[in-house]
Amino acid sequence: MAEQEKDAALPSKENFSEWYNDLLLKGEIMDVRYPVKGLYVWFPFGFNIRRNVYDIMRRLLDKDHQETMFPLLIPENEFMKEAEHIKGFEDEVYWVTHGGLTPLDVKLALRPTSETAIYPMYKLWIRSHADLPLKLYQIVNTFRYETKHTRPLIRLREITSFKEAHTVHATWDDAAAQVDEAIRIYTDFYRQLAVPVLASKRPDWDKFPGADYTIATDALMPDGKTLQVGTAHHLGDNFAKTFDITYEDAEGEQVYAHQTCYGVSERSIAALISIHGDDKGLVLPPAVAPVQVVIIPIIFKKAEGVLEACEEVMNKLEAKGIRVKMDASDERPGAKYYKWEMKGVPVRLELGPRDLKNNAAMLARRDTGEKQQVSLDTIVDDVSSMLDDIHDSLYEKAKESIYSRVFDCESLDDVRENLPKGIAKIFWCGNKECGLKLEDDIGAGILGIPTDQEECKGKCPVCGADADTKVYVARTY
Amino acid sequence: MAEQEKDAALPSKENFSEWYNDLLLKGEIMDVRYPVKGLYVWFPFGFNIRRNVYDIMRRLLDKDHQETMFPLLIPENEFMKEAEHIKGFEDEVYWVTHGGLTPLDVKLALRPTSETAIYPMYKLWIRSHADLPLKLYQIVNTFRYETKHTRPLIRLREITSFKEAHTVHATWDDAAAQVDEAIRIYTDFYRQLAVPVLASKRPDWDKFPGADYTIATDALMPDGKTLQVGTAHHLGDNFAKTFDITYEDAEGEQVYAHQTCYGVSERSIAALISIHGDDKGLVLPPAVAPVQVVIIPIIFKKAEGVLEACEEVMNKLEAKGIRVKMDASDERPGAKYYKWEMKGVPVRLELGPRDLKNNAAMLARRDTGEKQQVSLDTIVDDVSSMLDDIHDSLYEKAKESIYSRVFDCESLDDVRENLPKGIAKIFWCGNKECGLKLEDDIGAGILGIPTDQEECKGKCPVCGADADTKVYVARTY
Numbered sequence: 012m013a014e015q016e017k018d019a020a021l022p023s024k025e026n027f028s029e030w031y032n033d034l035l036l037k038g039e040i041m042d043v044r045y046p047v048k049g050l051y052v053w054f055p056f057g058f059n060i061r062r063n064v065y066d067i068m069r070r071l072l073d074k075d076h077q078e079t080m081f082p083l084l085i086p087e088n089e090f091m092k093e094a095e096h097i098k099g100f101e102d103e104v105y106w107v108t109h110g111g112l113t114p115l116d117v118k119l120a121l122r123p124t125s126e127t128a129i130y131p132m133y134k135l136w137i138r139s140h141a142d143l144p145l146k147l148y149q150i151v152n153t154f155r156y157e158t159k160h161t162r163p164l165i166r167l168r169e170i171t172s173f174k175e176a177h178t179v180h181a182t183w184d185d186a187a188a189q190v191d192e193a194i195r196i197y198t199d200f201y202r203q204l205a206v207p208v209l210a211s212k213r214p215d216w217d218k219f220p221g222a223d224y225t226i227a228t229d230a231l232m233p234d235g236k237t238l239q240v241g242t243a244h245h246l247g248d249n250f251a252k253t254f255d256i257t258y259e260d261a262e263g264e265q266v267y268a269h270q271t272c273y274g275v276s277e278r279s280i281a282a283l284i285s286i287h288g289d290d291k292g293l294v295l296p297p298a299v300a301p302v303q304v305v306i307i308p309i310i311f312k313k314a315e316g317v318l319e320a321c322e323e324v325m326n327k328l329e330a331k332g333i334r335v336k337m338d339a340s341d342e343r344p345g346a347k348y349y350k351w352e353m354k355g356v357p358v359r360l361e362l363g364p365r366d367l368k369n370n371a372a373m374l375a376r377r378d379t380g381e382k383q384q385v386s387l388d389t390i391v392d393d394v395s396s397m398l399d400d401i402h403d404s405l406y407e408k409a410k411e412s413i414y415s416r417v418f419d420c421e422s423l424d425d426v427r428e429n430l431p432k433g434i435a436k437i438f439w440c441g442n443k444e445c446g447l448k449l450e451d452d453i454g455a456g457i458l459g460i461p462t463d464q465e466e467c468k469g470k471c472p473v474c475g476a477d478a479d480t481k482v483y484v485a486r487t488y
Numbered sequence: 489m490a491e492q493e494k495d496a497a498l499p500s501k502e503n504f505s506e507w508y509n510d511l512l513l514k515g516e517i518m519d520v521r522y523p524v525k526g527l528y529v530w531f532p533f534g535f536n537i538r539r540n541v542y543d544i545m546r547r548l549l550d551k552d553h554q555e556t557m558f559p560l561l562i563p564e565n566e567f568m569k570e571a572e573h574i575k576g577f578e579d580e581v582y583w584v585t586h587g588g589l590t591p592l593d594v595k596l597a598l599r600p601t602s603e604t605a606i607y608p609m610y611k612l613w614i615r616s617h618a619d620l621p622l623k624l625y626q627i628v629n630t631f632r633y634e635t636k637h638t639r640p641l642i643r644l645r646e647i648t649s650f651k652e653a654h655t656v657h658a659t660w661d662d663a664a665a666q667v668d669e670a671i672r673i674y675t676d677f678y679r680q681l682a683v684p685v686l687a688s689k690r691p692d693w694d695k696f697p698g699a700d701y702t703i704a705t706d707a708l709m710p711d712g713k714t715l716q717v718g719t720a721h722h723l724g725d726n727f728a729k730t731f732d733i734t735y736e737d738a739e740g741e742q743v744y745a746h747q748t749c750y751g752v753s754e755r756s757i758a759a760l761i762s763i764h765g766d767d768k769g770l771v772l773p774p775a776v777a778p779v780q781v782v783i784i785p786i787i788f789k790k791a792e793g794v795l796e797a798c799e800e801v802m803n804k805l806e807a808k809g810i811r812v813k814m815d816a817s818d819e820r821p822g823a824k825y826y827k828w829e830m831k832g833v834p835v836r837l838e839l840g841p842r843d844l845k846n847n848a849a850m851l852a853r854r855d856t857g858e859k860q861q862v863s864l865d866t867i868v869d870d871v872s873s874m875l876d877d878i879h880d881s882l883y884e885k886a887k888e889s890i891y892s893r894v895f896d897c898e899s900l901d902d903v904r905e906n907l908p909k910g911i912a913k914i915f916w917c918g919n920k921e922c923g924l925k926l927e928d929d930i931g932a933g934i935l936g937i938p939t940d941q942e943e944c945k946g947k948c949p950v951c952g953a954d955a956d957t958k959v960y961v962a963r964t965y
Contacts, residue, residue: 044612045605047563047596052609055554055624062555077532078539082646083629086524102588107598110633111579119524121584128522132529135521147532152560152629156587169559 021353024290027234031285032163037353038293040284041163049161049168056354057280059301061172064279065150067203067298068174071196076146076176081128083152084119090127093253099220100124103155121154126221126246126272129177130254137179137268139259144185148176164281165238165488172277179256179268186245186269190226193243193273194462197228200275201240204283205296205405206230207413208240209434211459211483214446219272223247226462229485230282231413235433237458237485240282243273284355286409287378293355294378296405297398304328304394305351306337307344309363320367320387324360327391333398352377357401358394378405417483423472426484427453434458434485438478440471448473449484458483498830501767504711508762509640514830515770517761518640526638526645533831534757536778538649541756542627544680544775545651548673553623553653558605560629561596567604570730576697577601580632598631603698603723603749606654607731614656614745616736621662625653641758642715642965649754656733656745663722663746667703670720670750671939674705677752678717681760682773682882683707684890685717686911688936688960691923696749700724703939706962707759708890712910714935714962717759720750761832763886764855770832771855773882774875781805781871782828783814784821786840797864798839801849804868810875829854834878835871855882894960899949903961904930911935911962915955917948925950926961935960 021037022029035041040057053061069078084107091097105121108114122128129147137145153173157166176193180186194210201208208228218225222244229237248267251257257265287294297303308314308321321337328335336356338347344361351359359375366372372390375382378401385393416433420426426435430453439445439457450456452473460482471478498514499506512518517534530538546555561584568574582598585591599605606624614622630650634643653670657663671687678685685705695702696719705718725744728734734742764771774780785791785798798814805812813833815824821838828836836852843849849867852859855878862870893910897903903912907930916922916934927933929950937959948955 042609042612044609045559046566046608047559047561047594050559050561052559053557055556058556059554061557077536079532079535080530080538080648082522082524082527082529082648083631084524084527084646089523104588105584105596106586107582108585109583111581113633117524119582131523132519132521135519154560156590169561171557171559 021290021292024233024288027232027285030288030290034284034288034292035163038284038288038355040280040293043163047168049157049166051163051167053171056301060280060295060299061277063299063301064204064283065172065174068150068200068275071200072148072176076148078149079147080149080151081125081132083122085122085125085128087118087120089131090120092127093221093250095249096126096221103157105154105156122151123153123155124173124272124274125149125151125153125175125177126250130250130256130270133177133179133268134254134256137256137258140181140261143179143181143258143268144189145179146176146189147178148174150174162488164277167277170276173274174276175272175274177270177272179270181258181260181268183247183269186247186271189271190243190245190273193271194226194228194241197241197243197273197275201228201230201279201282202406203296203298204279205402205409206240206279206282206286207406207410209237209413209417209483210462212462213459214443214457214482216443216446217456217459219244221246221249223249227459229458229483229487230286231416231433232282232285232488235416235431235486236488237434237483238278238282238285238488240278241273241275244271246270246272286412287405288355291349292353294405295355295357296402297357298402300355300357301334302336302351302354302356303334303398304336304358304360305347305356306335306360306362307347308337308339309344309361309366310339311364314364316367317362317364321362324362324372324387324390328394331391331395333394358397360394376401420484421469421472423449423453426455426472430455430484430486434483436461436481436483437472438467438469439480439482440474440476440478441480442471442474442476445471445473455484455486458485458487498767498769501710501765504709504762507765507767511761511765511769512640515761515765515832517757517770520640524645526634526643528640528644530648533778537757537772537776538754540776540778541681541760542649542651545627545677545752548677549625549653553625555626556624557626557628558602558609560599562599562602562605564595564597566608567597569604570698570727572726573603573698580634582631582633599628600630600632601650601749601751602626602628602630602652602654603727607727607733607747610654610656610745611731611733614733614735617658617738620656620658620735620745621666622656623653623666624655625651627651639965641754644754647753650751651753652749652751654747654749656747658735658737658745660724660746663724663748666748667720667722667750670748671703671705671718674718674720674750674752678705678707678756678759679883680773680775681756682879682886683717683756683759683763684883684887686714686890686894686960687939689939690936691920691934691959693920693923694933694936696721698723698726700726704936706935706960706964707763708893708910709759709762709965712893712908712963713965714911714960715755715759715762715965717755718750718752721748723747723749763889764882765832768826769830771882772832772834774834774879777832777834778811779813779828779831779833780811780875781813781835781837782824782833783812783837783839784824785814785816786821786838786843787816788841791841793844794839794841797844801837801839801864801867805871808868808872810871835874837867837871853878897949897961898946900926900930903932903949907932907961907963911960913938913958913960914949915944915946916957916959917951917953917955918957919948919951919953922948922950932961932963935962935964
């Protein structure tokens with residue numbers, strides 16, 4: 012599609028924003044030319060990555076959650092029930108006002124998130140202690156009328172791939188444990204994308220509207236900004252009171268349930284392509300690559316048996332469950348390399364007449380560019396272990412990249428100096444004023460309190476007061 | 489969920505409409521209590537069926553289509569480009585008019601179908617002959633402001649599971665061949681759901697707005713009405729002209745492309761549960777059953793080894809890829825049978841102390857109720873072949889049911905007499921007036937011209953003129 016625009020090289024990744032936009036087109040992830048601001052089209056190749064990413068999510072959740080689906084449209088009266096929630100979303104909600112030429116009696120909101128669609132049903136479904144815990148999730152499109160600058164996969168008016176889980180528990184503590192479990196699931200999910208994340212508890216003024224508290228996971232992007240790629244909210248019994256979700260406890264009393272919700276979106280894909288990609292294009296972790304191995308037959312004049320040998324290797328790899336593609340087109344090998352490197356295929360397998368004579372093939376790793384000659388007798392195992400190595404190596408490299416960019420800072424000058432590179436870690440006295448002053452003074456706010464916080468004592472660099480809490484400070488998307 | 493409402497028995501299937509509504513709740517397919525007319529909630533069990541059904545569809549399409557995703561919201565100016573298309577949909581379109589409190593500059597339609605969202609992009613993507621054929625599909629929610637009586641899975645305001653394919657071809661003939669291919673794919677899809685369908689070409693006044701012609705597949709419901717469960721449209725170059733989709737042909741000329749589109753919705757699930765279900769509840773074809781085998785340990789006082797034996801059988805079946813569930817709860821066996829019969833589980837496996845002594849287990853088929861004792865040594869093969877038998881037997885029974893309810897009719901009285909039971913087949917002179925008169929006179933219209941039509945000669949029973957075409961006449965959903 013649109014071949015001529017794709018021939019030019021990518022801009023350097025150092026110009027991250029330009030590189031990212033260009034990669035979306037050349038890597039065939041998303042087309043940004045849809046005629047409505049903030050709405051984008053998935054190219055089939057990008058959608059294939061999405062399928063693999065969400066299959067990983069499903070496998071993780073299906074252990075003890077169930078998938079379901081609720082309507083997109085929420086009647087105004089239900090949507091308006093929870094006061095905090097409305098305040099958080101009212102500027103961002105798309106409203107359906109007409110069916111055909113007829114004005115609707117009750118306006119319908121396009122869900123920005125589904126609490127107010129789901130919880131009226133939970134009221135009907137939950138009767139007794141035996142119905143708890145209830146853990147459901149759905150993967151759906153949601154809508155936010157973003158007035159800020161929109162950006163594909165990152166800040167969207169239609170989030171096409173919102174995975175939202177909604178759980179109900181007997182006690183506040185059970186719900187708190189589920190929030191921790193959600194963060195563990197997300198960390199595992201991102202590990203499978205080779206994306207390390209930092210988990211932190213958001214400051215009170217940045218929690219989900221209507222929640223007791225919010226814990227979020229952030230990835231660190233190449234430009235030093237953090238990207239919030241997962242959130243888990245403890246809803247206490249706030250929504251239960253609004254939507255009258257009660258259960259009969261052991262004493263026969265009707266008591267309010269406690270709830271959580273947690274979500275991940277296609278930002279997961281923004282993070283993985285941004286963190287792993289390079290100046291040649293996508294670099295995909297094998298778990299999500301639509302094509303894990305591309306076979307390039309090297310065919311000269313006398314190429315007897317090469318195609319057959321390639322097909323045999325392809326069949327063997329496929330039998331092992333590896334996603335393989337053979338590119339036997341007429342293009343020059345160089346053009347093929349360029350194309351499949353752009354698409355991030357983890358392993359390229361070249362096989363020509365000389366290799367065949369040696370009963371061998373050449374493997375080239377997309378991530379490091381390293382080449383390795385392997386025997387056709389052991390090629391399936393060699394490819395499998397190379398795929399494993401690629402995953403591990405991408406993950407290690409990404410961990411090194413994020414951990415080396417978290418800077419312990421003692422003064423605001425320190426913070427100012429380090430923020431362009433990544434995340435600052437400072438003491439915080441716990442006062443909102445200091446958090447907001449930080450935003451005013453240096454244009455970057457408190458991200459949150461690390462969930463792995465250890466005991467410590469120091470001074471808040473904003474007000475100088477004693478502090479026993481450290482926080483991440485970052486520029487965010 | 490809502491256990492107390494589910495204890496009462498189902499109404500007899502002879503009261504189809506009542507039975508259907510009750511089955512949706514008791515079989516845990518859909519909850520109809522969502523507070524907006526025409527919008528429903530998938531129970532997790534129903535959604536699990538949906539996953540299996542759409543996995544079958546994906547496997548069929550992925551052979552030579554690619555999955556993708558386009559935005560839900562279509563700007564008014566694009567939506568209004570194709571005159572026929574607008575006429576067909578303008579009364580049914582939901583309009584988004586506000587983002588937050590701000591009126592939008594351009595109204596946005598919720599897609600009723602995606603031609604007008606997709607084709608502006610096809611214009612950008614298609615340049616030359618080498619880009620053709622292009623075959624994409626998406627599985628998305630679509631919206632119709634239905635003013636008729638809504639019904640879960642059948643007539644919805646949010647179709648949550650619309651699989652729509654959109655293909656582009658060089659010539660009209662290529663597109664026509666693709667329409668035939670679509671009908672073959674759908675017939676195969678429905679065969680895997682054990683649902684036989686009839687394919688027929690819709691009369692001109694019933695084709696898709698903007699199409700050259702439409703071929704559709706229909707299932708026959710227990711009440712004798714047909715349910716349109718798949719449509720394939722030849723769009724000619726009508727949309728290509730509207731959206732300026734051209735390609736460079738071999739002579740270097742820019743010429744208009746030819747297009748098709750074809751769709752299937754959750755009506756597929758309405759058909760399969762309606763056709764196979766009985767007075768005890770769901771009867772699910774093994775291919776789509778969330779649980780294919782339920783194991784009931786029969787535990788008396790001395791039940792040594794029974795649970796262990798059940799677990800061993802469960803592990804063996806799971807290793808074979810069979811979806812198994814063990815119900816070792818405290819309920820009486822009778823209550824368990826009732827519950828899993830309602831859920832349509834194809835095979836029940838009972839194993840008690842006496843069975844264990846005989847190295848055997850009892851298999852019970854959901855579809856026929858037949859029981860069969862099998863040896864634990866051969867149980868995996870026995871269960872596998874029973875699952876295959878159940879599929880075949882459901883399909884044969886459904887074929888017998890539909891074919892025995894297609895009635896060759898010579899007169900309108902004949903038609904009137906047979907229509908309550910199923911489909912009438914009559915000669916048709918080809919005049920629209922006769923088609924419409926049929927609707928006026930007997931309240932049932934021409935469904936379409938069978939695609940397997942053979943040469944024949946007769947008289948149109950409406951006007952008496954010579955006719956060489958037969959048509960299906962039916963009451964439809």
